[in-house]
Amino acid sequence: MKRRTVWTILLATASLFILATRCEYLSQPYFDKLALTLVAGDPPDVAYMDTLRAPEYIHNGLIFPLDAVLDPKELEDFYPILLANFQREGKTYAVPRDFQTVALLINQDLFDKYGLSSPANWKELVKAADLIQTGEREAGHKDFYGIGLTPNMWNWMPFLYQAGGSLLDPTGTKVTLDTKEAEDALTFYTDLRKRGLAFVPESSLSNPEQSWPYGASAEILSAFAQGKVAMILGPNIFYAMLQNPPQGDKPAFKVGIQELPKGPKAQATIGYTVGYGLFDKETAFPGSNAVTLLRFMTGPEAMDIWEKSVTYMPTRRSRAGIWIEQHPEARAFMDGVAHLRSYQPAKASFANIRTFDQKSTVIIARALGGQIEVKEALNQLQKLGDELLQ
C-alpha cells in the first residue's frame, strides 16, 4: 500500500530537477539502479527497502541480517509490527525509518452540520454516509456521495481485517480469502455501492486495468477535495496532498482525520513502512562505518528531520509524541499503529505481488460493479493469491 499516488510521482519528477549541493541525484528509478549495482557486484553499503520489496530481497539473500551487528536492545524502541516487515525466521534484515497508516478522512464541516461524530463502527459509517448524502442531495448537490471507494486491494483490505479476516495466514505463506469473514467484508464493501452510498470512479469499474494502480485513488481524493464525497479512506500522503495540492483542489472545508471504524470483529487498519538495510558484505560487520550510517539514518536525529512532514511518522515509539505535537490534527494516523495488520507475503517476489495487486483490482471492480457475486469474486481472489503470493 504501499502506495503513493500519481500526484506524488509528478512531484517527484519535478523535484529531481532540483540540484543539491552534495547529494548525487539520478533520474533512474531506485530499484533499477539497486538491481544494477547488485548485478555488477558493487552494491551500496546501506540502502532503502519497503514492505513489498523486502520479501524478495531477504529470500534471495541480497540483504544481510543485522543481528550480529546491532544490539537487540537497539531495536526495542521500534514498533514490533513495523520491524516484522523486515524480519524472517528470527532474524532482522532492515530497520524501519518511517511509516504511514490508513485512516478515515472526513469532511468535518459536513459532519458538524449534521451533528455527527466520527463513525465508530460499520453501522455508524453507513448511517453517516446515508444521512449526509441524503441531506446534501436534498440541498441540491445531486451528485453527492456519502463515501468514496476504489476497487484497489488496499482500499478493501482494512474492511477484511475488521471483519476478522486476513489476506494471508500468520506465516505469510497461505492465502486466506476463502473465508466467511472475507465474504462479510466484501459484502459490506460492495453493498455500500449497491445502496447508492459510494462513489466509485466509473473508469475504475469499466476499465480497471487502465486505472490501476493510482487512477482511482487520485479520483476519489480529487472528489473528496472538491466536496463531492463526505469520507474516504487514505494514508498520510493523502492528507499531505490535500494540504498542499500540486494541481489545485485544496479543500474549502476542514478535513478531519479519524481512525477507521471498528468492524464486527476488530478495529484494524493497514500501513506501509520503509527502512534501511546493509547490502554489502564487505562493510556489514560489527562496528563498521556502514553500521554507524545505518544507525544514524534510523536514529533520533534523522527522525527529527522527517517528522516535520505529516507524511513520515517515526518508527521509534519514543518519537510518537514528538510527531503528534507537530501534527496534532493528524494523530489518528499514529494511533492506527495500535491496530495495524500485516498483509506482507513471506516469500513472494515483488513482480508477483504487483501482478496480484493489479489482477485483484479487476476482480474487486467486477464485484463492485455487480458483474460477479461476492462468493465468485472471493473464489477468484483466492485462486489468484494461491498462484502468486505463496
Add this chain to the structure above:
Amino acid sequence: MLVRILCLLFVLSVVATCGRAAQPIAAPSAPTSAPTAAPSRLTEVNTKPLVLMSWAEDSFEVEAFKQLEDAFRKAHPDIPVEFLITSP
C-alpha cells in the same frame, strides 16, 4: 521497471554464457549472514566512501537528504560518505 530488470538479467546471462563475468541478482555468491568478526579498522581506511542509496519522492525529501548528509558528515567527519538519491 520490472521488464527492464528482466531484460537486463537476460542480457547479462547471455554475457556470462559468453565467458564474461556476471553476477546474477537472484543467486549471489555472498553468504546470507553478516561476518561476526570485525576486520581491522585498516580495512576501512583508504577505501571508497560509504554509499547510501535511497529515493526521493518530492522536494521535501530532497532537502531532507541534504540535511541528513550534512548532519552525518558533521557528526562523523572521519567517515567518507556519498548519498546516492534516485527517483522512486
